[in-house]
Amino acid sequence: MTPDLAEHETAIVNEIERFADNVLRPQAAAIDEEARFAIAHLQALGDMGIMGMNLPEAYGGVELSGPALYRAVELIAGACGSTASMLTAHFLATDSLLIGGDEALCERFLPAAADGRALGAFALTEPEAGSNPADMRSFAAPEEGGYRLKGSKCFISNAGAADFIVVYAKTDKAAGARGVSAFVIEPKQMEGIEIGPHEKTMGLRGGHVFSLTFDCHVPAENRIGAEGTGFRTAMKVLDNGRIEVAAQATGIAAAALNDAIAYAKERKVGGHPIADFQGLQWMLADMATDLAAARALGHQAAAKRGGRDRYSTESAFAKLYASEAAWRIADKALQIHGGYGYTRDMPLERYLRDLRIFRIYEGSSEIQRTIIARGLLA
Incomplete structure (x- = not known):
């Protein structure tokens, strides 16, 4: 479920979804297999305004709302995790300038960053x-x-x-x-x-x-x-970055769930699709529930992005839950595929490898728990 977006944001998100499906997804396996740097997509991302989704129009950006940005990152990650990683790392740099820099510094660097001329x-x-x-x-x-x-x-x-x-x-x-x-x-x-x-x-x-x-x-x-x-600038930047990690995690998890559903409908045992078996249905139900909960926490944090109040706890909730839930979802999706899921002919093993870092970078799961606990005990 996606929160209501402004009409122009919906049009942008729909265009990104088409780009993700038609351009990013078909190349994702090769990028992974060859360890090919995802900057191969940089110019296309810049031409579409994706490199400046987090930036205001004054600096050449698209200025998406927090929820729209969350959805855009989710779609890109669901198609190619490497491309989403490259993109969101770029956002950490431009957010640093936007949050901490003066107008002269922003004018020097952000317009080129927004259209893909500068990474x-x-x-x-x-x-x-x-x-x-x-x-x-x-x-x-x-x-x-x-x-x-x-x-x-x-x-x-x-x-x-x-x-x-x-x-x-x-x-x-x-x-x-x-x-x-x-x-x-x-x-x-x-x-x-x-x-x-x-x-x-x-x-x-x-x-x-x-x-x-x-x-x-x-x-x-x-x-x-x-x-x-x-340090204060970096912590504010990481509040945004952790929301983007959550979006990446839910995007990959959604791809894994969709693959599992499609496979369960196609794969037959004893003449029946395995989707008919209650045990497997319960696995899918747990996966969908985990995904819905992760997205809800992500949307809660994303809605606060750019506001006057800090949202460190909300971004920690989102990153912690999404990164751990996504791993559970992808692991169950691979299990549903059986031995085929363990092969590199299917994307399940790539989803799991891509997801593993999300519990470590931009603040490990343990650090997120510390942030949450400090908020509770303050």
């Missing part, structure tokens, strides 16, 4: 600072005209092809989270930025992630917001 990346995670970004070691020291940025990041989606990367680093080592600031670096133009080969991941094999190291000069005008505001 963004979001660099927060470090080898020894994952679930607790306040432990980061990357540091930006003042120097003439800006900062000397030194450090390293890991598991950074899109970094190998990014035109701009939002990097979070300490400007005050003694201040903990309050000492974190945000900067935009341009790896294709700045010296001192090294990006490693993409990691060989279990799933989302076309949504490439990279390590990067840097010892580079960053102009003062590339700082996002005031010094010390970076």
Whole structure:
């Protein structure tokens, strides 16, 4: 079930659904098999305005509402998880600018990001600072005209092809989270930025992630917001990102459920479709209930997106439940397919591999439980 959308949003979502079905889905297996970077779809996504769905019209974006954006991401992920991963990583970068940056910085980077001319990346995670970004070691020291940025990041989606990367680093080592600031670096133009080969991941094999190291000069005008505001910006960005992870999870889960239903109607045992068997019907009922609950939490969080009030708890609810429910749904879908589901000729094993990371990145399930508990106990 999708919340009511404005008429123009419905038209956009319908166009995205056609694109997902006709372009993304037929290529998804090959992208996974060949570990082909999903930026192959970048220009088409840009031409359709999809790269700027989260941005206001003033910066060339489509400015979809939270619920419409949720549905769009869900459709893309259901067709190709790797493409959705590349897209939403780009959103993390542009949201960082939109939330924390001044007008001049937004005007420099966002119009090109909105139409696909520039790809963004979001660099927060470090080898020894994952679930607790306040432990980061990357540091930006003042120097003439800006900062000397030194450090390293890991598991950074899109970094190998990014035109701009939002990097979070300490400007005050003694201040903990309050000492974190945000900067935009341009790896294709700045010296001192090294990006490693993409990691060989279990799933989302076309949504490439990279390590990067840097010892580079960053102009003062590339700082996002005031010094010390970076951590607050990152947490607001992740509130949005976790809703998008939930949308990706429910999109893949919906694809798995639809495949299971179709197979159950076709597959016969003893002359009867296996859909006639009560045990299997109950499996499908549980899958559909899990999906409906995950979507409800996702829609609840998405409806708050862009509002004045924080929605950290709602986004944590959505990501936690959707990422874990989607795994259950895809696992049952594979079980319904039996031995055929275990082969790589069917997409079930890809769904499971793609879904596994959702319980880890942008805040693990354990971190989501911590966020929820803190809200309860505040």
